[in-house]
Amino acid sequence: MKINEYNRYRTGAYLLIGFAPLLILAALLMDPQGYLQSPFLMLSATCFIGGIFLFALGGGDSVDARLASRLSMQGIPALGNIILDLGGNGAAIFLPPESDDGRVVQFIPIRLDCRPSQGDGGGFTHHSGSVGTLGPPLAGPILDDLKRDNDLILPHEYSLLMGTIREVCEDLLSVADRLEVRKEGDTVTFDLHNYLLLSGCTSRREASPASCTLCPCSICSLIACMISEGLRCEVSLNQVVLDETVRSPSMRIQYTLAKGAELPD
Numbered sequence: 001m002k003i004n005e006y007n008r009y010r011t012g013a014y015l016l017i018g019f020a021p022l023l024i025l026a027a028l029l030m031d032p033q034g035y036l037q038s039p040f041l042m043l044s045a046t047c048f049i050g051g052i053f054l055f056a057l058g059g060g061d062s063v064d065a066r067l068a069s070r071l072s073m074q075g076i077p078a079l080g081n082i083i084l085d086l087g088g089n090g091a092a093i094f095l096p097p098e099s100d101d102g103r104v105v106q107f108i109p110i111r112l113d114c115r116p117s118q119g120d121g122g123g124f125t126h127h128s129g130s131v132g133t134l135g136p137p138l139a140g141p142i143l144d145d146l147k148r149d150n151d152l153i154l155p156h157e158y159s160l161l162m163g164t165i166r167e168v169c170e171d172l173l174s175v176a177d178r179l180e181v182r183k184e185g186d187t188v189t190f191d192l193h194n195y196l197l198l199s200g201c202t203s204r205r206e207a208s209p210a211s212c213t214l215c216p217c218s219i220c221s222l223i224a225c226m227i228s229e230g231l232r233c234e235v236s237l238n239q240v241v242l243d244e245t246v247r248s249p250s251m252r253i254q255y256t257l258a259k260g261a262e263l264p265d
Contacts, residue, residue, distance in 0.1 A: 027182035139222035
């Protein structure tokens with residue numbers, strides 16, 4: 001990666017981090033009654049986390065793997081607590097763009113008994129019979145940067161898309177030495193060998209075991225976004241398994257694709 005490309009990553013990171021407090025200020029000024037403050041706070045956290053992640057992986061000098069993993073997790077526990085306070089329950093669902101120039105959005109279901117009693121809905125929405133929050137996924141800014149700076153194109157064919165995801169993880173972001181993909185029915189499993197950010201994931205899992213599916217972090221979110229946009233289908237994160245005992249520490253991510261997605265036999 002050239003120096004000017006590093007600078008673009010750094011500039012993008014600064015812009016995202018700087019935009020986060022502006023969103024909080026906008027929420028306070030434009031919505032003093034607090035009906036829409038929760039979605040604004042989630043959007044602000046998304047910008048902050050995306051900026052930190054780009055800063056960690058886009059620096060000109062090499063970054064210690066453990067430090068990079070910790071930086072990539074900054075803000076995610078706070079966002080997870082916000083979602084839990086809203087009654088978040090179950091796995092987040094990634095919804096495909098509604099148009100060619102649209103973006104993937106993330107639906108997080110909540111428990112009905114935790115829904116605030118606000119007449120206008122309080123910023124909540126419905127999807128497939130569930131009530132929840134709708135907002136940008138954590139990996140949204142990363143995916144946008146990959147498209148802009150690396151001319152990333154997401155194929156609509158399953159085999160080509162899996163090759164693109166492998167290239168992003170192994171080469172463009174270099175978060176894993178090797179990525180393996182397996183499909184069984186509507187379930188797709190990814191094994192990231194020698195995963196760079198594993199220690200940060202481990203600390204997060206120790207603090208909140210269910211948080212990975214409720215609020216997927218940057219890489220889990222990025223892969224889900226690429227699948228959802230590429231195959232034009234809904235994607236949910238089933239399971240994350242971390243293994244630090246082997247010689248090459250690995251992370252296994254299992255996704256469920258909505259029925260109707262065009263998958264090979």
